[in-house]
Amino acid sequence: MKAKGRATIIGDTTRGGAHHVDSFKINDRFEIYLSTGKAVNPLTGANWEGVGVIPDIVVPAEFALDTAIVYAKKAAEKYSEIKSPSWMKL
Numbered sequence: 001m002k003a004k005g006r007a008t009i010i011g012d013t014t015r016g017g018a019h020h021v022d023s024f025k026i027n028d029r030f031e032i033y034l035s036t037g038k039a040v041n042p043l044t045g046a047n048w049e050g051v052g053v054i055p056d057i058v059v060p061a062e063f064a065l066d067t068a069i070v071y072a073k074k075a076a077e078k079y080s081e082i083k084s085p086s087w088m089k090l
Helices: 061-081
Strands: 019-025 031-038
Touching: none
Parallel strands: none
Antiparallel strands: 019 031
């Protein structure tokens, strides 16, 4: 959604886990976790492993929903001004 410009991301940067990991048992005491897959964004050719998804609007996670609501209301008002039929503007 971010790479295509179809969403505004609000909050903290994600942790950056983009690779699929499986665990393999070595013996009764140990196991190993190995990357067995990789997500690749077809638009950018990259992924978010180790970097995370960086929000468009950076705010602490505890304020993300409230911030998103404020921005959504502003966007809705702007959209309604553009798309409202002329008889509604009387």
